[in-house]
Structures are given as structure tokens and as C-alpha cells.
Amino acid sequence: MATYSTNEFRPGLKIMLDNDPYSIIENEFVKPGKGQAFNRVRIRNLKTGRVIERTFKSGDSVEAADVVDTEMQYLYNDGQFWHFMRPDTFEQIAADKTAIGDNTKWLKEQDICVVTLWNGVPLTVDPPNTVVLKIVETDPGVRGDTSGGGGKPATLETGAVVRVPLFIQTGELVKVNTRTGEYLARAKE
Amino acid sequence: MLAHIRDFFAQRAVLEVETPVLSAAGIPDPHLRSLVTRYTGPGATHGRELYLHSSPEFAMKRLLAAGSGAIYQLGKVFRDGEAGRLHNPEFTLLEWYRIGYDHRALMSEVAELVTGLLSVHIPLAATESLSYQEVFQRHAGIDPHRAGHEQFAACAARHGIHPPDGLAGQHDAALWRDLLLSHVVEPRLGVGRLTFVYDYPASQAALARVRPGDPPLASRFELYVNGIELANGFHELADAAEQRTRFERQLHARAVAAGLPAVPLDERLLAALTAGLPDCAGVALGFDRLAMLAAGARTLAEVLAFPVDRA
Numbered sequence: 408m409a410t411y412s413t414n415e416f417r418p419g420l421k422i423m424l425d426n427d428p429y430s431i432i433e434n435e436f437v438k439p440g441k442g443q444a445f446n447r448v449r450i451r452n453l454k455t456g457r458v459i460e461r462t463f464k465s466g467d468s469v470e471a472a473d474v475v476d477t478e479m480q481y482l483y484n485d486g487q488f489w490h491f492m493r494p495d496t497f498e499q500i501a502a503d504k505t506a507i508g509d510n511t512k513w514l515k516e517q518d519i520c521v522v523t524l525w526n527g528v529p530l531t532v533d534p535p536n537t538v539v540l541k542i543v544e545t546d547p548g549v550r551g552d553t554s555g556g557g558g559k560p561a562t563l564e565t566g567a568v569v570r571v572p573l574f575i576q577t578g579e580l581v582k583v584n585t586r587t588g589e590y591l592a593r594a595k596e
Numbered sequence: 597m598l599a600h601i602r603d604f605f606a607q608r609a610v611l612e613v614e615t616p617v618l619s620a621a622g623i624p625d626p627h628l629r630s631l632v633t634r635y636t637g638p639g640a641t642h643g644r645e646l647y648l649h650s651s652p653e654f655a656m657k658r659l660l661a662a663g664s665g666a667i668y669q670l671g672k673v674f675r676d677g678e679a680g681r682l683h684n685p686e687f688t689l690l691e692w693y694r695i696g697y698d699h700r701a702l703m704s705e706v707a708e709l710v711t712g713l714l715s716v717h718i719p720l721a722a723t724e725s726l727s728y729q730e731v732f733q734r735h736a737g738i739d740p741h742r743a744g745h746e747q748f749a750a751c752a753a754r755h756g757i758h759p760p761d762g763l764a765g766q767h768d769a770a771l772w773r774d775l776l777l778s779h780v781v782e783p784r785l786g787v788g789r790l791t792f793v794y795d796y797p798a799s800q801a802a803l804a805r806v807r808p809g810d811p812p813l814a815s816r817f818e819l820y821v822n823g824i825e826l827a828n829g830f831h832e833l834a835d836a837a838e839q840r841t842r843f844e845r846q847l848h849a850r851a852v853a854a855g856l857p858a859v860p861l862d863e864r865l866l867a868a869l870t871a872g873l874p875d876c877a878g879v880a881l882g883f884d885r886l887a888m889l890a891a892g893a894r895t896l897a898e899v900l901a902f903p904v905d906r907a
Contacts, residue, residue, distance in 0.1 A: 414677075436680025439782065440818050440828045441802050442627055442774035444678070445760070462779065464760045465677070466854075 409471040413446040413463050421453070421474035424461065428453045428472035428525050436465065453523065453530055472525065479522045481514050489514065489532070491522055502529035510534050512567035513585040534585045539594040540564050542577050558590075597713055597887060601670065601690060604709050610666040610692060615655030617672070618646040622859025624846040625650075625802070629676040629856065631685065647859065648674035651880050652691055653803065654865040657832070660693055660876060661868035668692035670883070681895045682824060685904050688883040695876045699804070699815045699831040702877040703792050706819055706827055710790060710886070714821065717890040721789040728796050735784045736776050741797060741811045748772035755780045770799050786820035793818045803839075804830035819881075821889055829879030836869035 411422060416434040423429070429450040438444035444465035451458050453474060463469065479491035479500070488501035489511070502522065506529040507514070513534040514520070521533040545561035558570040561581070569583055571590045580594040605612065622630045628650050636643035649655070652669050659667060673689045694702055707723045714720060732740040738751045745767050752759050752772075757779050763771060785791045794817040798806045801814035815831035833839055843861050850856045887899045897903040 436678070436683055437778045438627075438678065438683065439774050439778045440825050441625065441800060442777065443771055444627065445775065445778060447779065459758075460756065461758050462760055462775065464763075467760060 409473075410468040411471050412468050413465050416446055416448060421472040422450070423470040423472045424450070427455075428474050428530065430474070432458065438465070453525065473527075474523060474525050474530065476521050476523050478519050481516055481518050481520050483516060484511075484514075491520065491529075491532075494519070500524075500527075500529060502532055506530060507532050510585070512563075512565050513538055513583075515540060515565060536586060537582055537584055537591060539580050539582050540567070542571070542575065542579050542581060545571065545575065545577050547576070597883075597890065598670065600713055601709070604712065605668050605692070608666075610668050610694075611664065613656065613659060613664065613667045613669050614671065615649075615652045615659070615669065617649055617674075619649050619654070619862070620644075620646065620860065621654070621862035621864070622647040623650050624843050624850055624859055624861065626846055626850040626854045626856065630859065631674045631676045650675050651689055653878070653880070654862045656691060656693060656878070657865060657873055658868040660695070661871050661873045666692070666694050679904050681897075682885065684884070684896050684900060687896075689880050690883050691878065691880040693832070693876050693878040695874050697831075697877040699794060699817050699829055699877050702829050702831075702879055703794070703817055703819075706829065706879055706881070707790055707792070710819065710821070710826065710881070713886060714890055718892065719788065720821075723790040723792070725792040725794060728793055731781050731785060731791075731793050732773075732776070735781045738776070740773050740776075743769075743772075745769070745772065748776065751776060751780075770797075773797065773800070782820065782825065783823040786822055786824070788822070791820045793820065801833075801842075802828075802830065803833050803842075805833050817879075824885055824889065825882075826885055826889075827879050827881040829877060831877045832873065834869060834873040834875065836866050839869055840866055 411420060416431055418431055418433060420431045421428055422431065429452055431448055431450050433449040435447045436444065437447050446463045446465055448461055449458060450461060477493060480494050482490040482492055488503060489507050490499060490501050492499045510532055515538055518535055518538060520535065522529050523531045540563040542561045543564050546559050558572055560568050561571040561575060562568050569588060569590050571581060575581060582591045582594045584591055630647040630650055632645050632647055634643050635646050651673050652671065656667060656669060668691065670690050671688065672686050674686050676685060678685055703725065711720060729739060729741060732738050736751055738747060752775065759775055795813040796816045798812040798814055801816060804814040804816035806812050806814050817829045818825055819827040847858055851858060884896050884899060888896055891899055893899050
């Protein structure tokens with residue numbers, strides 16, 4: 408069993424706590440004058456996303472979590488699982504609804520995503536920061552309006568709904584920020 | 597700021613001294629680890645270990661016992677294992693001793709120096725002094741001298757503190773107090789002012805005199821500004837036999853609780869105490885933290901030329 412000493416604590420380190428994997432967000436070394444030193448950490452539960460605080464005695468060890476981020480290409484959804492492939496080894500894995508969460512609406516076949524594996528099983532899937540998607544439905548725009556002021560809802564090929572400028576038409580490609588869900592620009596094939 | 601400090605002591609006829617950074621003896625405190633180096637050469641053909649001082653306290657007490665009178669020192673000290681927002685393994689310490697002062701008299705002088713240094717940079721309300729018991733009662737709602745481990749645990753839970761594994765069922769009052777002090781009490785001390793905390797539990801006396809009573813209390817104080825511990829002072833223990841007992845108890849705690857190697861005791865300090873240390877009070881003040889507060893910085897790294905990760 409791999410362990411980390413509190414001296415190895417840093418943001419991004421993955422540790423096990425109460426049988427769940429956590430990622431360290433913030434680590435503070437605190438020591439009262441002439442007293443015991445502690446490491447006070449804020450950690451995120453990688454399964455639930457919940458952030459909690461914990462305190463360790465400096466010098467103590469905690470179990471390391473076997474969590475790795477891998478770049479994988481999204482292949483297809485079979486109705487139950489989302490399938491991904493490592494571009495270098497062609498190794499394929501399937502992620503369930505829990506791992507994908509709301510990100511299903513940004514997943515486009517062929518796109519490279521970051522799949523976080525815990526003991527080899529997908530824990531979370533992060534789509535690229537920006538994706539280019541086709542508009543499948545939006546109200547006809549007003550001719551000549553290029554300002555984009557106001558905007559209108561548009562449904563994308565993956566089912567996501569984003570606000571786009573009035574001049575954007577059904578069938579066009581748009582670039583979207585997946586972290587904020589905002590329209591960025593028109594895109595070409 | 598350094599010039600201000602030297603001027604402050606020059607006006608009071610306190611002598612500036614320098615003592616060796618390297619010492620044959622280590623510090624037995626179970627919560628301190630010395631950095632160690634090795635000297636080989638005349639007098640040590642096969643080499644011998646020398647400890648980098650964690651404070652100039654022992655050497656300065658030898659000077660006091662030799663009749664130096666009031667002295668101060670401004671210099672680098674070293675502590676292994678300490679690095680973070682408020683810690684760096686080497687830092688600048690201002691340490692001074694006053695003959696005939698007790699910890700109360702020295703607290704007034706510390707307040708005068710620190711107020712003079714900081715008030716030109718940050719607004720400061722009137723200085724306050726509270727006992728260790730009062731700060732725990734005020735900020736954590738608990739009596740640190742009489743609480744049992746269930747009360748300590750309940751207090752931690754009330755403040756959303758999840759104690760380290762293994763502490764939950766333990767009766768280690770000192771560890772519980774350190775946890776609550778560092779997590780709950782300290783961040784609330786000295787907000788916009790100087791706050792002195794005095795009368796520590798006898799178990800946290802370090803090198804301070806202990807006054808008998810119920811509970812017995814150590815003549816020790818600490819100074820906080822904006823939640824940051826700036827200084828630690830004692831009405832100095834002058835009893836050599838008591839000092840040896842404390843050293844031996846610390847060595848035992850060091851080996852058993854902290855699993856740290858033993859260090860040679862400072863026999864020269866013990867000999868000096870036996871010869872007679874004048875009645876005095878002493879204090880150590882972290883200069884880098886003072887500079888940090890004056891600069892309105894949040895981390896030591898902002899006021900150090902090169903912190904340890906870039907040393």
C-alpha cells in the first residue's frame with residue numbers, strides 16, 4: 408500500500424480517506440509556538456465533489472489513492488455506457504452515468520477527453536475546455552443583426568442548450584466553453 | 597526596521613551580542629528538530645556533529661550567568677521540518693533578556709517595541725493581555741485547564757475541526773490544547789491589535805518558571821497580531837536541577853511520543869545555571885513575521901529574498 412507523508416502534501420495530490428479518493432486543494436502547515444505541528448488541508452471528494460477540511464499531525468502518513476488522469480478519445484454511447492479509447496494503446500474502457508454526470512451534453516465523438524481513473528475504473532470524465540458543435544434547432548435570426556445583443560437559445564447536436572447571437576442559424580457550427588456553457592464564436596468545419 | 601530595533605536597545609543600554617550558530621548540544625524539545633552539520637578538522641579528526649541553533653537561548657543564558665547584564669541578539673536560527681505560509685527552516689530571530697524583569701514587565705517592553713515598529717504601517721487598537729484560560733474561554737468556549745477529552749472533542753466538533761486519527765479517544769490534553777489553539781483560538785487573537793497571552797499550563801512551560809497553585813501556571817507569554825504568533829517569552833527558570841529534570845522529561849517524550857533521536861544535553865548551560873543565572877525574563881520575536889505584518893503580506897515568502905524552495 409503506497410502512502411504519502413504530510414511532507415509530500417501539495418495541491419492535486421490524491422489520497423484515500425474513509426475508503427473514498429480525495430484530491431488536496433489546499434495544504435497549510437500550522438504550528439503553535441512550542442507545540443505540535445499539524446497539516447490542515449482542504450480536500451475534494453473525487454466521487455461526490457464535496458469539499459471538506461481535515462487535520463493531520465505533521466509527520467503522519469496517509470494512504471495514496473491510485474487516481475490517474477488519462478487523455479482518451481470518446482468513441483460512442485451504447486445507451487448505457489460511454490466508451491473511450493486511449494489513442495496510444497487503443498485500450499478501451501466504458502464509463503457509466505455516474506462518471507459522466509452532466510458532461511454528457513458536451514461529449515462529441517472523436518473528441519479527446521480527460522478520463523480520471525481510480526483503480527483503473529473511470530471516476531470522472533472532463534470534456535475539452537472548448538468544443539465545436541452543430542446547431543440542430545434555433546429560431547430564425549434577424550437579417551442584418553450582427554451585434555449579438557440579446558441572443559436566443561439554440562439546441563446543439565449533443566442536446567446542450569446555449570445562448571447564441573441572433574444571427575446564428577440552424578445547421579451552423581459554434582464553439583462553446585464547456586466549463587461555463589457559454590457561446591464563444593462561430594466555427595468552420 | 598532593523599535600525600529601529602538597534603536604536604531601541606541602544607537607548608536602553610541593552611548590549612548587542614553574537615553567539616555561535618553551531619553548538620555541540622541539541623535541543624531536546626519534542627516539537628523541535630535541529631538541523632545538524634558535521635565538522636572535521638583540528639580538534640575533530642574523525643568529525644563530530646554540530647547542531648545549528650534553533651534559538652540563541654542557551655548561549656545567551658551562559659553570557660547572563662557570566663555577568664553580561666541585559667543583552668539582545670538579532671540573527672538567523674534554524675529548524676528542521678518547518679516550512680509553510682508562516683514557517684521557513686531558517687529565519688531571523690530577535691531575542692533579548694532583561695535582568696530583574698518578570699514576564700509581565702517584559703511584556704510591556706515588547707509592546708512598546710512592536711507598537712513602535714508596526715503602528716507606522718498598520719492601524720493598531722489598544723494592546724490587550726489575556727490569560728491562556730481566558731482566550732480559550734472567549735474563543736473556544738472551553739476551560740483548557742480542566743476540560744476532559746470528551747469536552748475537547750465536543751469543542752473541536754462544534755468548530756468543524758476533524759481531529760487527526762487516534763486523537764479522538766485520547767487523554768492527551770496537551771495535544772488537544774495545541775489542536776484547538778492552532779485551529780480555533782490563534783486565528784482570533786490580536787485582530788487589529790497586540791494581544792498577549794500569559795499563564796500557560798505547566799506542561800507547556802518550556803523554559804519558564806512554574807508557579808504552584810491549582811492549576812500550577814507557567815510564567816510564559818506569547819504575543820499575537822492579526823492571528824499570527826510573533827513572540828514567546830519567559831520569566832526564566834534559573835533552577836539547574838529543575839532544568840535537568842525538564843530536559844530529561846523532554847528527551848523521554850521525544851523518543852517515546854515523537855520517535856525522534858536523542859540529542860546531547862547542553863551541559864554547559866546546566867553548569868551556568870548551577871553557577872547562577874540572575875533573575876531575568878527573556879523573549880524571542882520572529883522578525884520575518886513582523887516584516888510580513890508591516891508589509892501587509894499574507895505569506896513569509898513575500899518578505900523573504902528567497903524562501904527555502906528557492907534557496
